[in-house]
Amino acid sequence: MPDLRELYQDTILDHSKRPRNFREIADASATAVGHNPLCGDRVTVYLRLDDGTIADVSFVGQGCAISKASASLMTDAVKGKSKSEAHGLFERFHKMVTARPGDPVDTSLGKLAVLSGVCEFPVRVKCASLAWHTLEAALERKQETVSLE
Amino acid sequence: MSADAPRTASEEAGGLIAIGPGPTPDVIRDFSKSRREPDWMLRLRLRALERLHADGVPAWASFLREVDFDGMVQTEPIRQTSIVEVREPDVLPGLGALEESEAAYRAVRKELESQDVVFRGLAAALVDQPDLVKTHFAKAIAVDDHPIAALNAALWSGGSFLYVPPGVHVEIPLQAEIRADYAKVEPFERNVIVADRGADVTYIEGCTAPVYTPDQLHVSAIEVIAMPGSHVRYIALQNFAREVDNLVTKRAVVHEAAAIEWIDANLGSRRTWKIPRADLLGPGASAEFVGVALAGKGQSEDFGAEMIHMAPRTRSRIVNRGIVRGGGRTTLRSAVRVAPGATGVESRVEWSSLMLDAESRAETVPAIELDEADAEIVQDGSVRKVSDEMLFYMASRGVTKEEALRMVVLGTAEVVTRRIPVEYAVEIDRLIELELGGGLG
Numbered sequence: 162m163p164d165l166r167e168l169y170q171d172t173i174l175d176h177s178k179r180p181r182n183f184r185e186i187a188d189a190s191a192t193a194v195g196h197n198p199l200c201g202d203r204v205t206v207y208l209r210l211d212d213g214t215i216a217d218v219s220f221v222g223q224g225c226a227i228s229k230a231s232a233s234l235m236t237d238a239v240k241g242k243s244k245s246e247a248h249g250l251f252e253r254f255h256k257m258v259t260a261r262p263g264d265p266v267d268t269s270l271g272k273l274a275v276l277s278g279v280c281e282f283p284v285r286v287k288c289a290s291l292a293w294h295t296l297e298a299a300l301e302r303k304q305e306t307v308s309l310e
Numbered sequence: 311m312s313a314d315a316p317r318t319a320s321e322e323a324g325g326l327i328a329i330g331p332g333p334t335p336d337v338i339r340d341f342s343k344s345r346r347e348p349d350w351m352l353r354l355r356l357r358a359l360e361r362l363h364a365d366g367v368p369a370w371a372s373f374l375r376e377v378d379f380d381g382m383v384q385t386e387p388i389r390q391t392s393i394v395e396v397r398e399p400d401v402l403p404g405l406g407a408l409e410e411s412e413a414a415y416r417a418v419r420k421e422l423e424s425q426d427v428v429f430r431g432l433a434a435a436l437v438d439q440p441d442l443v444k445t446h447f448a449k450a451i452a453v454d455d456h457p458i459a460a461l462n463a464a465l466w467s468g469g470s471f472l473y474v475p476p477g478v479h480v481e482i483p484l485q486a487e488i489r490a491d492y493a494k495v496e497p498f499e500r501n502v503i504v505a506d507r508g509a510d511v512t513y514i515e516g517c518t519a520p521v522y523t524p525d526q527l528h529v530s531a532i533e534v535i536a537m538p539g540s541h542v543r544y545i546a547l548q549n550f551a552r553e554v555d556n557l558v559t560k561r562a563v564v565h566e567a568a569a570i571e572w573i574d575a576n577l578g579s580r581r582t583w584k585i586p587r588a589d590l591l592g593p594g595a596s597a598e599f600v601g602v603a604l605a606g607k608g609q610s611e612d613f614g615a616e617m618i619h620m621a622p623r624t625r626s627r628i629v630n631r632g633i634v635r636g637g638g639r640t641t642l643r644s645a646v647r648v649a650p651g652a653t654g655v656e657s658r659v660e661w662s663s664l665m666l667d668a669e670s671r672a673e674t675v676p677a678i679e680l681d682e683a684d685a686e687i688v689q690d691g692s693v694r695k696v697s698d699e700m701l702f703y704m705a706s707r708g709v710t711k712e713e714a715l716r717m718v719v720l721g722t723a724e725v726v727t728r729r730i731p732v733e734y735a736v737e738i739d740r741l742i743e744l745e746l747g748g749g750l751g
Contacts, residue, residue, distance in 0.1 A: 297406070298403045
């Protein structure tokens with residue numbers, strides 16, 4: 162499927178070159194830093210939560226095209242979602258990138274499907290999932306800070 | 311076999327010079343002993359060393375005289391890597407992501423095991439499966455084949471050993487990181503890849519993250535044995551830090567109706583010397599090389615392929631692209647040799663150089679040597695220059711200078727990027743864009 166290949170390639174490149182929500186959030190409710198020392202990828206995720214909903218989400222950082230594109234696509238995907246919806250997306254994303262090659266892709270993942278090919282390249286799985294693990298850490302950290310407020 | 315092969319042009323230029331102190335036999339003995347290697351391996355290492363001291367190194371590699379080889383050799387035994395054990399908050403997400411890759415590695419290893427595929431470190435395989443290693447080690451690259459190969463053979467410290475049994479198709483492209491015993495990029499890396507009859511496998515070497523090696527020297531040897539009817543695809547993506555000199559000997563021995571594909575992108579390192587070769591030994595064997603090299607400021611890339619047709623109806627193809635900018639240099643090499651008896655050979659060679667400025671240099675060294683008259687060899691080459699005129703023309707069409715250059719360069723690299731998985735092609739494109747981003751004026 163050369164057309165699909167091209168579409169995936171273009172989407173990944175577009176998001177890595179012009180990442181969406183690539184900024185800090187000054188009044189973030191939670192942030193977390195993810196770092197992969199093996200390849201130098203580093204991402205900081207910012208969250209502004211409003212009554213259990215992700216009102217705003219952003220990231221900054223540097224890394225390979227896959228890690229940056231994945232972070233960008235992630236912020237688009239979870240904005241406006243509830244925490245549990247975001248967690249559900251993380252679970253499904255995790256399933257997609259660790260699936261067996263050729264397994265059908267969960268259509269509810271929408272644009273995130275452009276990273277489905279990663280499951281054929283175990284080395285790249287960590288690049289695609291770094292931002293998601295960082296988001297999870299930020300969401301968990303929020304719970305801690307909530308109790309302090 | 312090696313005696314029949316043409317001398318590489320790099321050997322011709324300037325002849326050979328003494329390597330200086332170089333590695334010493336005692337250090338190699340201790341090293342071999344510390345790894346519990348069989349005697350035959352020590353003898354091979356010493357033979358390689360002897361050749362190195364007797365013949366010296368090519369004049370272009372005179373910088374090797376300054377290297378403290380004995381200091382680079384570590385005589386400690388092979389150990390497993392321990393994954394970072396720090397538990398600082400910001401490494402946790404990284405570890406979570408890493409664990410997903412690790413889980414995938416374990417799944418692949420399990421699958422390989424069920425197919426009786428052997429995929430492990432060469433050093434460990436040598437200790438546990440010496441007979442299997444002995445059958446294939448140094449069969450594509452003789453330890454004393456040429457000085458750079460001899461340097462690797464004397465000092466090789468690690469790398470992958472891959473054996474794919476007859477008829478087995480490995481679905482997932484294999485990478486060193488998948489091995490249970492993978493630690494790091496070795497300065498004297500040696501990969502031995504064997505595809506038995508009818509087997510099919512893809513190996514990906516390197517990543518696109520900048521790779522630093524403390525010794526600033528990477529002398530590797532890649533041996534591929536493609537048994538009858540097998541298919542091996544070897545993808546190398548090289549992005550070493552700019553201080554690293556990368557000297558690579560790559561050879562494939564290709565038997566009847568087997569095929570080797572060398573796909574090669576070279577973006578990093580200070581000096582690159584890499585001329586993959588295929589010895590087409592069996593009737594109907596085929597080989598393809600598709601490569602791109604980008605050389606910027608302070609970089610020189612000596613890069614290309616050699617195809618040695620030694621049997622009837624063998625086919626080869628070389629597609630080589632060089633891109634130079636900022637004073638970088640490329641030498642694109644191609645050599646096709648048709649040995650006596652190799653009738654009905656077909657070969658296509660296609661090279662092109664793209665020069666982005668006047669201070670950069672692009673050379674090409676094509677060679678053809680024929681001992682059979684019916685060989686069909688097509689050669690096509692070009693040197694292109696990005697001119698102000700062209701950029702002005704593009705600007706008049708609403709394309710910015712930056713965008714125009716980007717399109718031309720990415721288009722040139724496309725011979726490689728469209729032959730590799732999207733998940734890697736995007737990294738090559740990105741690296742090229744980063745490279746162009748800095749200092750296009």
